Amino acid sequence: MHIFVASLNFKTRREDLQKAFEAYGQVTSAKIVKDRVTGRSKGFGFVEMPNDEEAARAIAGLNDTELDGRQIVVKQANPRPENPGSSSPPTGDASGA
Numbered sequence: 189m190h191i192f193v194a195s196l197n198f199k200t201r202r203e204d205l206q207k208a209f210e211a212y213g214q215v216t217s218a219k220i221v222k223d224r225v226t227g228r229s230k231g232f233g234f235v236e237m238p239n240d241e242e243a244a245r246a247i248a249g250l251n252d253t254e255l256d257g258r259q260i261v262v263k264q265a266n267p268r269p270e271n272p273g274s275s276s277p278p279t280g281d282a283s284g285a
Contacts, residue, residue: 213242
């Protein structure tokens with residue numbers, strides 16, 4: 189299951205995020221989304237867990253809890269919209285800038 193995590197502390201590291209979810213089961217990957225220009229965290233990320241039951245327990249157990257001093261939001265990620273020819277989601281800006 190792909191899990192969305194929001195309201196992360198900007199100092200939270202990928203390893204911290206992964207460790208929090210590993211308390212509930214196996215984690216395939218953990219990623220904190222960063223700004224392409226500054227390299228600074230955008231305050232959200234994604235965790236992939238192969239076992240849906242463990243993932244559901246992680247969502248229930250971690251949603252609205254504190255991680256690195258911030259109350260985080262944890263929920264199942266929505267499927268990424270289809271955008272042929274692009275590796276990133278659409279921005280809504282037709283200029284591409």
